[in-house]
Amino acid sequence: MVERLxxxxxxxxxxxxxxxxxVWAHVQQARNLKRPHTLELLKAMADEFIELHGDRLFGDDTxxxxxxxxxxGRRIVVVGFQKxxxxxxxxxxxxxxxxxxxxxxxxxxxxxxERFSMPILTFVDVQGAFPGAAAEERGIAEAIAKSVGxxxxxxxxxxxVITGEGGSGGxxxxxxxxxxxxxxxxxxxxxxxxxxxxxxxxxxxxxxxxATAMKVTAGEQQELGIVDIVIPEPGDGAHTDPVETARRxxxxxxxxxxxxxxxxxxxxxEARFQKFRVMGPYVVADRxxxxxxxxxxxxxxxxxxxxxxxxxxxPGGGHDVPxxxxxx
Amino acid sequence: MPVRLPFRPRRDAYPPDLWTxxxxxxxxxxxxxxxxxxxxCPHCGHHxxxxxxxxxxxxxxxGSFVERDADLAPVDTLGFVDLKSYPDRLLAAQLSTGLRxxxxxxxxxxxxxxxxLCVMDFFFIGGSMGSVVGEKVARAGEAAVAERIPLLxxxxxxxxxxxxxxxxxxxxxxxxxxxxxxxxxxxxxxxxMTDPTTGGVFASFAVVGDVNLAEPNALIRFAGDRVxxxxxxxxxxxxxxxxxxWISHGFVDRIVARAKLRDEIVSLLGFxxxxxxxxxxxxxxxxxxxxxxxxxxxxxxxxxxxxxxxxADTAAPRGGTTNG
Ligand SMILES: [Zn+2]
Numbered sequence: 001m002v003e004r005l006x007x008x009x010x011x012x013x014x015x016x017x018x019x020x021x022x023v024w025a026h027v028q029q030a031r032n033l034k035r036p037h038t039l040e041l042l043k044a045m046a047d048e049f050i051e052l053h054g055d056r057l058f059g060d061d062t063x064x065x066x067x068x069x070x071x072x073g074r075r076i077v078v079v080g081f082q083k084x085x086x087x088x089x090x091x092x093x094x095x096x097x098x099x100x101x102x103x104x105x106x107x108x109x110x111x112x113x114e115r116f117s118m119p120i121l122t123f124v125d126v127q128g129a130f131p132g133a134a135a136e137e138r139g140i141a142e143a144i145a146k147s148v149g150x151x152x153x154x155x156x157x158x159x160x161v162i163t164g165e166g167g168s169g170g171x172x173x174x175x176x177x178x179x180x181x182x183x184x185x186x187x188x189x190x191x192x193x194x195x196x197x198x199x200x201x202x203x204x205x206x207x208x209x210x211a212t213a214m215k216v217t218a219g220e221q222q223e224l225g226i227v228d229i230v231i232p233e234p235g236d237g238a239h240t241d242p243v244e245t246a247r248r249x250x251x252x253x254x255x256x257x258x259x260x261x262x263x264x265x266x267x268x269x270e271a272r273f274q275k276f277r278v279m280g281p282y283v284v285a286d287r288x289x290x291x292x293x294x295x296x297x298x299x300x301x302x303x304x305x306x307x308x309x310x311x312x313x314x315p316g317g318g319h320d321v322p323x324x325x326x327x328x
Numbered sequence: 329m330p331v332r333l334p335f336r337p338r339r340d341a342y343p344p345d346l347w348t349x350x351x352x353x354x355x356x357x358x359x360x361x362x363x364x365x366x367x368x369c370p371h372c373g374h375h376x377x378x379x380x381x382x383x384x385x386x387x388x389x390x391g392s393f394v395e396r397d398a399d400l401a402p403v404d405t406l407g408f409v410d411l412k413s414y415p416d417r418l419l420a421a422q423l424s425t426g427l428r429x430x431x432x433x434x435x436x437x438x439x440x441x442x443x444x445l446c447v448m449d450f451f452f453i454g455g456s457m458g459s460v461v462g463e464k465v466a467r468a469g470e471a472a473v474a475e476r477i478p479l480l481x482x483x484x485x486x487x488x489x490x491x492x493x494x495x496x497x498x499x500x501x502x503x504x505x506x507x508x509x510x511x512x513x514x515x516x517x518x519x520x521m522t523d524p525t526t527g528g529v530f531a532s533f534a535v536v537g538d539v540n541l542a543e544p545n546a547l548i549r550f551a552g553d554r555v556x557x558x559x560x561x562x563x564x565x566x567x568x569x570x571x572x573x574w575i576s577h578g579f580v581d582r583i584v585a586r587a588k589l590r591d592e593i594v595s596l597l598g599f600x601x602x603x604x605x606x607x608x609x610x611x612x613x614x615x616x617x618x619x620x621x622x623x624x625x626x627x628x629x630x631x632x633x634x635x636x637x638x639x640a641d642t643a644a645p646r647g648g649t650t651n652g
Contacts, residue, residue: 128551129550129551131550131551131552132551133564133568135550135551136549136550136551136569137573137577138577139535139577139578139579140531140550140551141530141531141535141549141550141579142531142535142536142579144500144531144550145500145504145531145532145533145535145536146536148500148501148504148532149504149505149507149508149536152501152504152505152508153505153508153512168497168528169488169497169500169527169528169531169550172497172500172501176501188494189493189494189497190488190489190490190492190493190494190496190497190528191488191490195552196490199490200410200411200490201410201411202411206410209410210410213406213408213409213410214406214408214490214493214494215406215493216493221494224405224406224493224494224495226494226495226498273505276498276501276502276505277466277502277505277506279459279495279498279499279501279502280458280459280462280463280492280495280496280498280499280502281403281405281459281495282400282401282402282403282429282459282460282463283400283401283402283403284399284400284401285399285400285401285428286399
């Protein structure tokens, strides 16, 4: 796992004929630590950046950076995840895995954006929130929930750019906005492919299949309506030309801020609310639901045979954990 | 003590439809007796997981629950297949629980007070939150705002449902956006966390109740064991991330045994009362940028500037990120 955190993935597999391998190559590309992160992108995009530190509650999380940027002459609040590009920086930045302090710093600085009429730009590239006790016991769940909630109602435009890994709730904590942009080789998922494989396939070996099944690539996420705009990457990927990558992001972000800036704040906030309010398809039954149409007779019989009374008695021995849960 | 049935072969001594072994103390418990104690072990206090329907029955005034949107059903947009297909998993869960998805919501009365209630069902794919569960939580919240009645959510969930991919992740946003409106409207929200409340359910509506209650020993955590162990190889102490742990870390207000849960909620509802005329200062959608700027400042500096006497935390719900 440390190998993965350090971005050592071994040779990229030949994926020309195999869709699962192609998806996995995409995942590896998204995780390439040489990709530009928030500070590298800002260096290329911003005329000025004043980083602000600390959550005013506990500390300063180095895995999330936040501050005031001037981009093309505009005042913009920027918040983003910061992985390191080498081992030393990665250790300093906790491998880009944020604690609650990071999200609380982000909220503090995003609040400045609302109060001083600046739009918000976030850069998302994170495997997930730090999964250890230090984050859990200080309320990583609460920090993410509050940050998501804040971003749904902030009265200023928010543009989100997923630049690498959009990893689960940890990513979502900075990924609520009016426009969701993704770099071509980025991914977005409800759980890491490894975590999904461990739970659903009962083996981490199936991470490639899990990534494929979850439709994690930027293009697929756009088709699902989660991502609004996909920005093509230069050359063999963002890491081969960070400056050109930043230029392309800058162009799209400024264009989006223009569009969003023409809306009244009420329209903007209501549109953002509606955008997420309608996400996630469901059907109203009485029409037959797809599951019932697809199931074979044997499946139905098997299901019927396993029918329990509405109050099933628990098998002894603690936790039964049906598949289908998310762990990060 | 369990009643021992004489003269019967050992393997038939405890037919599983009549007896349940307590995972807390290993006693064999007679199911009918267990139902009378609200599915709590009379020997050790172990709280068994219960279905959404049983939870509703235990909490609300008898016969007062009117379910809404029971016809919402999930769809397999991704065509998700792991060891089984998602439609197969759904069908099995639907047949075994009698539910279309892992949450039930409706309006009911508790102690004579009308509430909006949403209850999750762990027996339906681990209570996982996909689009239907998120939608039901959101509708429960919206009904609470529309009718100005308290919102009560009882969570029992492993987190977001992987088979619906990022749509499930987006349910965190959907539910939180509605909870923010509940709070802005000054409608009370009581969150009850039962075993287990983990992942994306803990990291959205469940953790942000005006009052957070938890059942004894309920597992409540964001990151799962396998994720923690796999990523950082950390040893976790016994009792880690149980309800009592969250009392000492400040994210749960009270641990309430199931037998007292109903009365405790009724008591809380006697204090947390939505103002009849709704929010005074923070209209949910004030009009312009200058006003947002101005009211955020006045909200922060002078919560009572509108002449109302009320706590600062309800006066400035928009800009306030005070405790993050
Ligand atoms: Zn017991």
